[in-house]
Amino acid sequence: MIDWDDVRYFLATARGGSVRTAARRLGVNHATVLRRIAQLEERLGAQMFEKLPAGYRLTPAGEEVLELANQMEATSHQLETRVFGLDQDVRGLLRVTLPPFLATHLLMPDLADFAGAYPDIEMEIVSTGEVANLTNREADVAIRIVSDRKTLPLNLHGLKGPELFSGVYMSRDRLAAWRAGAPGPIRLIVIGGHGAPDWAGEGEVRVTGVPFRAPDADAQIAAVRQGIGMTRLPCFVGDTDRLLTRVPGIDLKTHPTLWLLTHGETRKTKRVRLFTEFISRRLGAYAPLLAGLSISRD
Secondary structure, X not given: OOOHHHHHHXXXXXXXXXXXXXXXXXXXXXXXXXXXXXXXXXXXXXXXXEEEOOEEEEOHHHHHHHHHHHHHHXXXXXXXXXXXXXXXXXXXXXXXXXXXXXHHHHHHHHHHHHHHHOOOXXXXXXXXXXXXXXXXXXXXXXXXXXOOHHHOOOOEEEEEEEEEEEEEEEEHHHHHHHHOOOOOOOEEEEEOOOXXXXXXXXXXXXXXXXXXXXXXXHHHHHHHHOOOEEEXXXXXXXXXXXXXXXXXXXXXXXXXXXXXXXXXXXXXXXXXXXXXXXXXXXXXXXXXXXXXXXXXXX
């Protein structure tokens, strides 16, 4: 009988093109991958790979095994999600993936409220910009920013949330000093990128001086708080920061929509259902804030 674990090592090597890449993805050492592949080859009586200077290439037998291995993997994931969907306990692990700035600047109090209401649910927040594969159970629930709903996988169940808006912000103190005639440039604060955006020449305050490039969103926000210049931020970030104010004369910009996504089978689990219902209500309540309507404009 073929060991499914051996097949997993074979798949990782076939997809990564090398034993080193497979070992890194699986969190094991080089020798373990080689041993597992050798076991599979012995069981099947065929060589799966050719070792080349550039890496590992599938043999004709390996190509045939790859097709069947992919089917085995899909069946395994389907089995896991169906069994998971039958679990109706309000306990156990719940993985939620969402962009870092949504976790940090908007939803962490709500995640804390949910954790407090259901203390037996072990929550794991996967805060990353990368897209987690819900079918493969990399996460149970995904909160994503989606520009086109047609790009959503057909096997996912989606709840549409509010639209996101952004504005251009600067330090309140820096705006007051600029209006009073204080010297010094107003710099464009960006995360990477090249060239000035259209809004840099609009509004009451104009960008002067060379750009200030920040490595991430937290550094970007810190820079604008320090009065270095102005930058575009989501309204739910800029409007709730007492040190910041919108730059007068620059319109808000519409961004993609928030979606709450679950896998077709996983969403039947009680803890997943409870969470999606809870966070959907919270997102709905945040709609004015996300649209930039929760404060009076300067």
